[in-house]
Amino acid sequence: MILLLFIIIPLLGGLFAWLFGRRSDPAARWISLVSLLIEQALVVLLWFRNPAAGIGPGAWFADLHSSWIPQLGISFHLAMDGLSLLMVSLTAFLGIMSVAISWTEIRERVGFFHLNLLFILAGINGVFLSMDLFLFYFFWELMLVPMYFLISIWGHENRTYAAIKFFIFTQLSGLLMLLSILGIYFVHARNTGVYTFDYFRLIGTSMTPAVSFWLMMGFFIAFAVKLPAVPFHTWLPDAHTEAPTAGSVVLAGLLLKTGAYGLIRFLVPLFPAAARSLAPAAMILGVIGILYGAVLAFGQRDLKRLVAYTSVSHMGFVLLGIFAWNDLALQGTVLQMICHGISTGALFMLVGALQERIHTRDMDVMGGMWESIPRMGAVVLFFALASLGLPGLGNFVAEFLVLLGSYKVSVIMTSFAVTGLVFATVYSLWIVQRAFHGEKRREWTISDLSLREMAVMFFMIVSLVWLGLYPRPVIDTARPAITGLMQSATSMEAPAAMANGSGNNGGTASQAVMNSGIRELME
């Protein structure tokens, strides 16, 4: 039941924020804040009540299964393991921070803004919790529409263009995924006679390599667009730059993570053999993303666009880690998802705070601002250091683990990826230099970070230091989930290979094992 709350609370919170927001703006803000705080409290409660020690196969914390449209085999199936828990927790955390940081930035249609923001968060939670592919697709689309509104209503100068571009990219790639979902649905039905969208039943569906490959590509493109992987990344700089601050934070911090999450949760376990054949290409795309994103970031004049391109670079590590597919790399990937969410989210918040004060994002007019706003300078410096992977902060642990894991798979690709650390240094320090160091180009009379903004930054800084020096709680929480995913992917390896030659026996046998595991869990 508790899982349903993660979707209902933000939905209701959003509705109430909208209703009460018609009369008073602060009411909308407070309602959103409180509902997200409740959500965060629930996550923490769940975390502490059920320490990650293996519960059943794959270590699931909680499960909610009720039928929805039984005629078509669609069920309302939510479940949470360590991976989902971490992602939901990140969602709540960044949600709270986004509401807090938009407190003074958003002054128009405040209620509707929070409705959209919270609906996105509900959609994201749904994505992280759905164990039914139809439901998953439903939430995948649910987070898209309000995000479109967020960009096109509260965005900056070129918002319409950016919003439409964002919508077309994600919508088109989402349709490919829908095709693949239907494909695996029918393949499974033909094999077993059972029509179902249930994730656990679909795992281990045997198909010919060609079918498996094309169905996987549908998923891959959808997730690679979201992630984003080069060459599907070009919606990102526009959307991130034009979105309001909270929009950019949610985009970079959470929406991109749904792509990574999809790869880990669905793509590899559903198509293990095909994923293996794709792995070298995907890893190369990851490395290209790391380097290409860094070069692009360095070339920008618009500070927000620069930060947006750093996401392309950092998410390259995620792609590399996922397709290296071993526990070191996957742990690093999960940590990278969390740390990148926090560090890049914080950078977007800071850019937003700066834009609120000087009404521009053009770095050519900035410079020498440390003198007038030293606190903001120091905080920007901190997150720039996080972004270049300074040891002691979470991003370092994440990238180190990813690279350590990918080294096992490919020495050459890892060596190229490592040079990304040098490029990250170049663009990160460039941010600090252009905005805060150097000569003053104008006499700024602007206020430093307010108490509210400092409070937000305080939480973000403490989280990154914690993740950098003592990431064990996160690692321990993710471990059973990752082990489970890796097992389900490898145990499927044999039947998937067998499907090449004769029959479905292997597939159904292992499926029976799987299903019995799930049944055990549900009882």
Added chain:
Amino acid sequence: MLELLWLIPCLPFAGFLVLALAGKRLEGRAVALVGVGSVALSAILSVMVAVDFMSAPPPGHFYTQTLWQWLDVAGLSPGITFYLDALSLVMMLVVTVVGFLIHLYSSEFMEEDEGYSRFFAYMNLFVGSMLVLLLAQNLLLFYLGWEGVGLCSYLLIGFWYKDPKNGYAARKAFVVTRVGDAAMAVGLFLLYNNLGTLQIQELMEKAHQSWSPGSLLPVAAAALILGGAVGKSAQLPLQTWLPDAMAGPTPVSALIHAATMVTAGVYIIARTHILFELAPPVLAAVAVIGALTLLLSGFSAITQKDIKRVLAYSTISQIGYMFLALGVGAWSAAIFHFMTHAFFKALLFLGAGVIIHGLHHEHDMFKMGGLRRQLPVTFWTFLIASASLSAIPLVTAGFFSKDQILWLAWSSGRGSKWLWAAGIVGALLTSLYTFRMVFITFFGEAHSEVSKKPGTRMLIPLVVLAFLSVTGGYIELPAIMGNVTIFSGFMHTALPPVKPLSGEHMEWILEIIAVVVSLGGVFFAWLFFLWMPGLSARLARTSPGMLLHRFWFSGWAFDWLYDVLLVRPFIWLARINKDDFIDLIYTGIAWYNQAMNSILSLTQNGKVRFYAMGIALGAIITIAIAVLR
């Protein structure tokens, strides 16, 4: 006492936290108290720990202390664990004691700077990170300290951030060292993936057991670690950042860019010496890199005008000696030279700081001159340090440490006459550029007036370091002169000794040559720059002289080379692809659709005539196709 070890790095970190969070609100005196006090406490604790360690050595001559377990992923379980043995102990002592003296000096030097608390916050962070680097028991924690000191180096070089040139120098330092760090990171991956641990002692043991000398893996691993070491220690080919790093405040140059951080590369090679012994070609490369670097930067030092740049090139050159020592397997000699170098080079920088402080931030030696009467204490201490750097025989620490390196470069099993020859030429260069600097700044005509005299907080460190620069060498005397081996005896609990192959006879001959050469350097400096200053100017004015002068002055044109090969192509690429050519594909699709739309919408013009014609034309074509097919 040993269980207090963790406090030694933690105290400076605590100082950093206090200054970073509350520094703005603290008074100058309170800032100095926190900033200097934290390092002072750490120095006192280090001395106490050292006394304890030496008087009652723990079993196996090492001590470990775990604070907490950092990670635990798939068998990778490094801890926040400190490891104390003879090697890290000596380094720790030097870092905290010299660090404390420099902090004390800075409390006066930086007094009028508006970033006083920011300065001490960064300095404390540096000392803490440096201690983590030295005390780390595993390579991951080591890497944390390693990157931490790199960060502080960046922050402090660019301390005066308003001048974009300082920012450039700071970023250059960080980026160039990070190139080396990237190589080192790959080295860590290699070690972990093949040996299954990152704990240094365990790694060494396993490497020794499972790898045969000269095989591919140890060679690759050692080469990658060497990549990190040459970056941090400013050796060929990554030495270019150090001269520019002089943009930072002078105490920073003394602490980070002379005494401590830049020797971290020496430390890591000594720390992983077992791995390097398994990789003879890499070890040979270490020696050759050292020899080449000490020569190249020696030549560059002779041509500099900026007093700090002379010292910077000299630092590169002296670290070259340490690399030379490491390369011939003379581990303890390298650390010995590290120690004496920390004393006299820190002193030289602090002395230069007094001059710069007193002359309104003047760095050009040719605008100084005749300072010995105006700044007597500074002059004498500077002279002592210069003598030590030039290895003036018997009365200086530098003599004993450098002499040991030269002797072992010749006589160690891995040594050769060529390495020795490079060292001896370097020794000539050293005393030549050192006394050139002394004569130009302190002798001759005075070109400017000293406006600020140093106070006690600046003079005490000078005197203490001068004392150490003389006496620091007496704990280790060569076999032919007293044969004191307190230092190497202690070091040999952590680092293996080296057996000289040549006899006492040879040692005497080499000793005498070394003495003659270093005194000769002083003589030539006197000849060229004091006795007949016109001579050197005339030499430099001949056309080959001018060419060489410009070449050496620019640091052998490495900056130019990297600029052309790496920096400019990167900037060009970033600029030309600012709008991301991949996006053109998508905008191309959009543009195509729009174009089709506008072409087709031309047909929708509302003219009945046009539509009728269209219908007719279409009908004719359809019929034509149907009939003619």
